[in-house]
Amino acid sequence: MLWERPAEIPFPTVWHEFQGPDVGDTDNLVSYRVEDLTPNRFDDIVEHFLDHFLTAEPEYVAKGVPGDELARREIVDFWRWCFARRLTLVCYKEASRTIIGGILLNVKMKEGQNARMVESEKLKGIFASNEYLTDTFDVFGNYGVSEYLTACGMAVHRNYHGTGICGEMLRAQIPICKALGLKVISTNFTGTETQAVAAKVGFRSDLEMSYDELAKLNPLFTFPRIASRSTKVMSLVIK
Template sequence: MEWTRPEQPVIPQTWYTFKAKDVDSDRLITYRVEDLTEDRFDDVIQHYMENFLDDEPLCQSKKVSEDELSLAEIRGFWRWCLNKRMTIACYKKGSREIVGAYLLHVKGSKKLLDAKIRGEKLKDIVATNEYMTDQYDVQKQYDVEYYLTAYGLAINQRYRGREIATEMLKVRVPLCRAFGIKVTATNFTALASQLAAAKVGFRTDLEVTYDDFAKMGPHYFYPGIKSKSLKLMSLKIE
C-alpha cells in the first residue's frame, strides 16, 4: 500500500537549522532545512542536473547525462518524487538560493522497476539498488510497513566542504518522528556519503563491492567507479 503525506503538518515546515561556513568566507552563518515548495520544483530539477548526475558514482559511471532516454526518465522520476511532498531543501539565512536538496520518499511495497524503465543505463542503476533491498528486506527486518528512504542528496558545488550533507542527513530524525515512521534506510553509493551516514548514527546492514557487482554481469558493471562498495544503511528512530 502506498503512503501519502498527511495534511498536517502543513508545508513548508522548517525541520532543522545549523551553523556552517558561508560560501565565500570562514564566517559561520545559519542554514535551515525545510520542505520544498511546489514553486521550486523546476529549480530543484535543474539543481540535480548540475550537482548530481555527474557526481553520484553510479550515474557518473553509466554516463546517464549523455543518454537521452535515461536522462528524460530520471528527470521524470525526480518530478514524481517531488510530487510525493517529502523532498527537503537547504537554504542559508536570508536567501532562497538552493544550497542542497534531498529527494526523500516513504517506501512501501512498490518497486521502482514496476514503472517499466526503458533507458538501459537507468535500468541498470535501478536494478543495482533493488538488488540491495531484495537481499536485505528493511520492512521485514524491522517489522514495519513503511520506511523513509532517499533517492539522492545533492549539494550545490559552491557550498561543498562544509559538512552540509552530514547536517542534512540529520533531518531524517525529526521527519520520521513527525510522521510516526520508525526506520529510515538508504543505499549509499559513495564513500563520503557512507562516512556521513555513519557519523549521524546509521548502521551498515548490507555491503556489496562494485567488484562483486561486476561479476554478476555487464548490467552491474560500473566502469571507472571510484567508490569501493554500495552500502545499505539504516537508522532506527527512537
Template sequence: MGWIRPQKPTIPTVWHTFQARDVDSDRTVTYRVEDLTEDRHDDLIRFLSTYFLEDEPQCQNKQISQDEVALAEMVSFWRWCFAEKMTIVCYREGSNEIVGANLLQVKGREKPRDINTNSEKLLDMIMTNRYMTEQFKVCEQYGVDWYLNAYGLAINRCYRGRGIATEILRARVPICQTFGIKVTTTIFTSLGSQLAAAKVGFNVNFEMTYDDFAKMGPRYSYAGIQSKSSKLMSLKID
C-alpha cells in the same frame, strides 16, 4: 495503498537548522532544511542535473546526463518523487539559492514498482539497487510497516566541506518522529555520503563492492566507477 503525507504540518515546514561556514568566508551563518515547495520544482531539476547526475557515482559512470533518453526519464522520476511531498532542500538564511537536497519517499511492504524504462543505462542502475534492497528487506528486518527512503542526496559544490550533507541527513530524525516512522534507510553509493550517514548514526545493513557486482554479469558492471562499494544503511528512530 501507499503512504500519503498528512495535511499537517503544512509545507514548507522547517525541519532542522544549523550553523556552518558561509559560502565565501569563514563567517558562521545559519542554514535551514525544509520541505521543497512546488514553485522550486524546476529549480531543483536544474540543481540535480548539475550536482547529482555529475557527482553520484553510478550516474556519473553511466553518463546519464549525456544520454537524452536516460536524462528525460530521470527528470520524470524526480518529478514523481517531488509529488510525494517529502523532498527536502537546504538554504542559507537570507538566500533562496539551493545549497543541498535530499529526495525522500515513504515506502512500505508493497511489491516493487514494475520497471518501465527505455534506457538500458537506467535499467542497469535500477537492477543494481533492487538487488541491494532484496538482500535486506527493511520492513521485515525491523518489524515496521513503513520506512523513510531516499533517492538522491546532492550538495552544491560551492558549499562542500561544511558538513551540510550530514546536517541534511539529521533532518530525517524530526521528519520521522513527526510522522511516526521508526526507520529511515538509504542505499548510499559514494564514500562522502556513507561517511556523512555514519556520523548521523546510520548502520550498514548490507554492503556490496562494485568488483563483486561485476562478477554478476555485464548488467551490474561499472568499470572505472569512482566508488568502492554501495551500502544499504539504516537509522532507527526513537
C-alpha cells in the same frame, strides 16, 4: 497504492535549522534551514540536480547517464515523481532563496507501489541494483517495519562541499520520521564520502557489496570504471 503525505502535517514545514560555516569564510558561522520543497521551485531543483548530482553521483557517472538523452529525460521524470510525494527537502542559507542542497525522499512500503518503470538500460541497471541490495538485506524484515523513509538522491552545491551541509540534510530526516511515525531511515549510499558522513550521523552499515561483486551477479549491475569501491545499505533507527 502510493504513499501520500498526511493532510494534518503542515506543508511546507521547516524541518531543521542549524549553524554552519559560510562558503569562502569557514570562520564565519551563518544560519541554514532545511524545509519542504514547494512547487514554485520544482524547475530550480531540477537544474540543481542536473548540475550537482547527475555529474557527480558515482553510479550515474559510471553508467554515462549525463550524456544519454533518454536517461536524462527519464531521471528528470523520476525526480518530478519524487516531488509529488511532497517529501523532497531543500537547504537554504539565511535570508536567501538560493538552493544550496536538496534531498529526494520517499516512504517505501512493504505493500505498495515502490518501483519506477523506465526504458533506459542505464537507469534500469541503477534502479535494479539498488532494489537488489535492499531486497537482499530485507529492510522490512530485519527492522520489523512495514514502511520506512528512504532517499533517492542528494545533491549539495559544489561550492558548499566540506561545510557540513550533507550531514545536516541527513539529520533533517529525523524530525520527518517522528512526525510521520516512521521508525527507520534506510538508504543505499554509493559514494565513499557520503558513506562516511552517514556513519558520523549515526547510520549503520547493514550490507556492503563491492561493484566487482555486483557485476558478477548481473550484467545490468556493471558500472564501468566507477569511482567508488562499494555500495552500502545504511540505516538509522529513530528513537
